[in-house]
Amino acid sequence: MTQPTANSESSNTTFNHTTSSLNAFATRLLDWFAKNGRHDLPWQQHQTDTPNPYIVWLSEVMLQQTQVTTVLPYFARFMDTFPTVQDLAAAEWDLVAEHWAGLGYYARARNLHKGAKQLVEVIEETGEFPQTLAGWEAISGVGPSTAGAIMAMGLHRYGVICDGNVKRVLTRWAANDGDITKSTTTKELWALAERLTPTENSGLFAQAMMDMGATLCIRRKPACLLCPLQADCLAHAEGRETDYPVKAKKQPKPSKFSDALLIESADGKILWLQRPDNGIWGGLWSLPLQFVEKVDGKANSKATGKTADKKSVTSADKPSKVASDVRSHEKIYEAEFTTAEQIINEWLIKNELVTQSVSKSLLDDAPIKHSLTHFHWYLTPRKLTVDSAQILELNEKLASAEIDFKWLTEQTAQDNLGLPRAMIKILE
Incomplete structure (x- = not known):
């Protein structure tokens, strides 16, 4: 110059x-x-x-x-x-x-x-x-x-x-x-x-x-x-x-919805996944996430059984949204989920495992809003306790796909992993 x-x-x-x-x-x-x-x-x-x-x-x-x-x-x-x-x-x-x-x-x-x-x-x-x-x-x-x-x-x-x-x-x-x-x-x-x-x-x-x-x-x-x-x-x-400065009016940000899964062992250790280098939170550690599709109350009311015809594994007590299965919304699913999360979702469906609300109060069960550059992300924590045999099976599936994962307590994860602010919000 x-x-x-x-x-x-x-x-x-x-x-x-x-x-x-x-x-x-x-x-x-x-x-x-x-x-x-x-x-x-x-x-x-x-x-x-x-x-x-x-x-x-x-x-x-x-x-x-x-x-x-x-x-x-x-x-x-x-x-x-x-x-x-x-x-x-x-x-x-x-x-x-x-x-x-x-x-x-x-x-x-x-x-x-x-x-x-x-x-x-x-x-x-x-x-x-x-x-x-x-x-x-x-x-x-x-x-x-x-x-x-x-x-x-x-x-x-x-x-x-x-x-x-x-x-x-x-x-x-x-x-x-x-x-x-x-x-x-x-x-x-x-x-x-x-x-x-x-x-x-x-x-x-x-x-x-x-x-x-x-x-x-x-x-x-x-x-x-x-x-x-x-x-x-x-x-x-x-x-x-x-x-000044003059700037074209931004379009309203879209909203996305996910369940953040606290998959926990009997001794209080939680499954953490390292995010891919590219994409949101690249290289950081996160709870497994599941895309949730917003649906009307009538359609969602069918998702109140154990697996809702195996299209919902997380929303047995959530009347406004349904967790999406790759077989029903493949394009959406692939855009929202990492390989690790796809493995976990399939594993949950196969074993008919249902996650539960973390809080005991409906007022406390509101999603956590986390705003990113291009969209608002609403994250709802959901909990599932697994036994040693289930942990072993899940570990083998993740390891065979060369997924980086750890089982750590909440405090140990906060002290030793790079966690995005959204994960800190969930833990808090």
């Missing part, structure tokens, strides 16, 4: 401000940051002469779609256990997953672990971290804005950022009414970010832009009176700050 000078402009982009406003942007922002910005975050590198790109990379990945207050304890724990990129690369995935559990967007953790291994290879070959934007973008999970942040803050070189916070600041300041989900608007905002980023101190500028978006130019009730850019902020001049 060409390094812009303070007075350069893109020939393909029309900016909504005068040259003097464009040129004064960085100076005003940096003056504000020096007096009012955050200077005590553990990953900040602008006050050191020997920046550590590992720390910046780690924090940037954690901060994607996640607030600083949420990230701080996770970052501290990661740094205690994995103080160098070599430590992270050498760690077993289960340990990394355990440290990430609860932070959400779990593909980030997978990419982080993979990226650490890639970085170690680069360091072993060259003796240092990647030194170019392209070198960082080649690392798993690192996009243009993250790469720019690492270049600017982690290496004290030139780098441009244009993440969600920055886009909010820029769309308001320039009154850019383009849909930020569209590539055309993204290109315009990147061009503006490049135009405003100074060649010198781009790391300070990046941190200042992040702080502006996180502390003043927030989504609701922005603190415009404290903003160093308010004099020529076009959205502020129009009194329309919260109209």
Whole structure:
């Protein structure tokens, strides 16, 4: 990427401000940051002469779609256990997953672990971290804005950022009414970010832009009176700050329903499955899940026997939904279930085993709502106690399919496995 000078402009982009406003942007922002910005975050590198790109990379990945207050304890724990990129690369995935559990967007953790291994290879070959934007973008999970942040803050070189916070600041300041989900608007905002980023101190500028978006130019009730850019902020001049950024209205999220099966031994150990690397909660540990089809009360009333014609093995006392058998809803089933869960479902049907409600009160038996990026997931815990012979049979079926599973008590699982937040909710 060409390094812009303070007075350069893109020939393909029309900016909504005068040259003097464009040129004064960085100076005003940096003056504000020096007096009012955050200077005590553990990953900040602008006050050191020997920046550590590992720390910046780690924090940037954690901060994607996640607030600083949420990230701080996770970052501290990661740094205690994995103080160098070599430590992270050498760690077993289960340990990394355990440290990430609860932070959400779990593909980030997978990419982080993979990226650490890639970085170690680069360091072993060259003796240092990647030194170019392209070198960082080649690392798993690192996009243009993250790469720019690492270049600017982690290496004290030139780098441009244009993440969600920055886009909010820029769309308001320039009154850019383009849909930020569209590539055309993204290109315009990147061009503006490049135009405003100074060649010198781009790391300070990046941190200042992040702080502006996180502390003043927030989504609701922005603190415009404290903003160093308010004099020529076009959205502020129009009194329309919260109209920006413009984003196409999202369609309502669909809802999915599952039973979370607590298959328990006589000594209180529960069956846990490791999720496949791809898909939801990749690489983390979960209770076996069963897809539940919403049906009308009349149809479901037939599912009150032991197995409801072998199409329901979990809903003997649930009047509003039916657990689905692969033979009746094959396409839905395959989309919702892992191989391990298919094995367990078939095993339950074959043995005519019925799970029971965990709680004794109808009020306490409401599903646990867990919202993900693309849908709301309603999880209802269901319990089944199995004997030693049944455990042996189930173990053999799972082992023959090379499924990773463990029998652990609730507390041991929480202490030693990487569990998604939804599983913690169920246990609580």
